[in-house]
Amino acid sequence: MNTEPFAAVFARALGADAGDLTEKAADGDFQDIFPLMPVGERVDMGSAPDGTPLIDPRIFFSAEFRRNPWPYYRLMRDHYPVYFNQLNNTYYVTRYDDMTECYFDDIGFNTIPKGSSNGVLGNVTHELSGVEHRRRRNLFGQHLVGKALENRVPAIERLAQEMIDDWASVDAPWCITNGNVRTIELGQAFADAFPVRVVCDVLGFPKEARGNFVYWYNSIMGGLGASETHKQGMEARQHLEDYVESIVEERRARPTFLYDNDGNKLGKDIISKLCESQVDGDFLSTEEITALIALVVAGGGETTRGTLMNMWYSLLQKTDQAEAALADESLWDAVFHETLRHSNPIGGQPRHATFDVQIHGMTVPAGSLIEMVNFSGSHDERIFADPDNFNIFRADLYTGKLLRSGFRKEGKCSHMAFGVGPHMCPGAWISHQEAVVGSKILSRTMKNPRINRDRMPKDIDGVSLAPIGINKTRELWLDYDLT
């Protein structure tokens, strides 16, 4: 037998865990392992002998990552263009060019129904691929672009103006008037409800349904995936379906119409149109229409809310850019696109490998879940210079009309917030109108808007404002002058 006591040999073999054999909590709290870092810096998770930094997959569960994700995404882009997170059994694609390629290959990287919405959205379009997807998407996508969209702009303007006019008379904690200065919480005063009202209006639902729509979209979004909120999501989905079903049956018999501000008929609303849509000579079923509507409700609410909040939050922190945008309304397009590049409300999209694929020398087995990290693609320094900086004047971001083909021309690229390719967000164009039109009207009303820093959540230093991170701005307190 050996001279060295076995316990010592064994302790060495266990390494850092050797001192941890007693009864203390296993692994501790993630908060202890990943302390909050100053924005832009990251926790050192060790490195391989060749110097490659390592990624501890538990970081993705930490508060640090949620508020300060960019250094970690950069690490993935630089060292792990395809990163396998074994703890989540998920592959991440993080570079702009790789994501673009995958998004366009909707056969190799499919979206076939694996229940990624866990039944909450129903039989939805974004879980279809190829021809099947294209046919269904075009049926309702056509109502959200081009002339159909232009017809809706007056209604969007009217809804925004109505809400803002209400502030003068409202008595609520989120709207305080003190002399010539009014303080509002932009979320409660405007952004929470505005997108839902637009969705309701676009779909042609009566005003009374608005309150339920807020509930429906909150619950449906919260119920995605498995969680304690899933049940609520399923129930909300059922209520929505019951409600929509009765509406659809009515519209089949008596179509309803959209009107401009002068009361002139602009055409049938979406549901009435869908009721007469045909696929291969067959009318859409009520269930199919409901699934489309569930998608519009879920997709058209929270995302636009987050965009509006992030736009104003990011912009008002850059004094010179804010002054420029408030002086020149044509700059709001740039604000919209730069916000979606810098901090878009949707993190990424899942795809599944149809075959065994090789990406950057790594084999991804058939059936694997691959997350296209839109967050990271929009911050890819291979595409955008100084990507972590919010700058509406940047020269390398395409801010023109959004195209499903993406946009790469003359050194400009579109951001990744809506994805690209066949599955590019069908609501991109209407959400653009909502956010830009809404912001223009807000900027006309609010004189000299500024962030009320006293009421805002602070970063870890207790002074600067909390970063947006992968979340959306939850609350935004603004002061503005009435005259």
Place this chain on the structure above:
Amino acid sequence: MSTDEKQAVRPPSYGAGAPDKDAFTGRNGVPLYTRNGNQNDYRTYEVYQRERVKEATDKIRPIQLISPEFIKDPYPVLEILRENYPFYRDWLGNSFWVTRYDDVTSIFTDDANFETRPKRWFYGIEDLGRDLGQEVPVLTAQAARIDANVARIAAEIVDGFRANGGADLAIDFAARLPLELLACVLDLPKEDFPTFVDRYWRMQRGAMWEPKSRQAGLGAIQELVEYFRPILAARRARPGDDLLSAIAGLDLEDGPATAEDVVVTLLEQDHETLHGGIANMWLQLMTHPEQLDLVKRERRMVKFAWLETLRHSTPVVTANRFSRHEVERFGRLIPIGALLHCSAAAANRDPRQYKEPDRFIVGRKDLCQREPRGQYRADGLPAGLAFGLGKPTRHPAVPEDRPRSLYALCRDTATTASNVLLEALPDLRLKPGATPALRSLRLGEMHTCWHLPVVF
């Protein structure tokens, strides 16, 4: 936002004073929520599909499956899964959890639809070498050397701490015995033992999600390859009766065995379950004095204590399977490539199989009292799942052309060693005041007792 919108954030069905319940009135004025409860209602295929996945799993949050509490004691969470969501979709971990005994074994035996990925896959070194662990000469050499040496090694280990009046059975006995045995099976020089243990453990622990351990493991694999290269050459020149000589002497189709093959073979068959099994058995015996008395009175009960340990506190909490293609199971469509966590720990405490499954009862009547392999059931009784989590063997229980299975070998090793311990230290008992417990060091690692202070 107007007041009615603020209130309506609750749905009609939530509590008293709910807003416009009448808004949910369908055609013909029939309230829709009533109509939905009617099973005879016509449903389209799509609605049926959606309702089929309408399993609101609100009794559990997926983060619980990677929480510190789960690492320490997985049984409460696994019970929630087994009793409520027997085929649970873990959205956070992109996987499924199978927790009932019959379900788990149905996956294990279904080699046509579900595959095991070797540790090399997790390491990303599938091309490193060949796993020779199933070659008959290798199995023969291994079994012969274990059988010849286990009693002697166990006795030497016990003699090492006998004079101290106390010991930590988890480390000094359970952790040490399998490693000493392994070194003996490989016939390694005694002075190499500490470095071998170090490299071996690093290698075994590296095939996991934790990146630092993986780096350490990759380093250890390289070191072990370099270490075994000259030894393998020497054994090839002058063979003995050890495992390395058996590997060196193999007549393989694609060239003679290399040092890489040796390391891969070691990587793919671990010793940790033997270690964990022995530690857990002695923990249970030490904390259940009446069961210990039973075992002391009737030495044949040691084997039953071992089998009951594998059932009651298996060191292997879950085993992974990946679906080879799209396959329908448990009323769900499992996509190709899906990861299934088949939980041995949950299945072993399935009340559908065992009466009072949380109790440790040596010689319990509803547990198969034979080696847990083959069909997972024999004599009409289920066996504890611990290792041997694969398709049923096609070899007879006592094969003529090969040694008995590794699982039987493990059982005999544990029994023999434990008998040596009982023989040498008849008044073995838990150190007063000690509160030993089971836990994993890290998520996914073996669930075992790491400190078991005893006195004698």
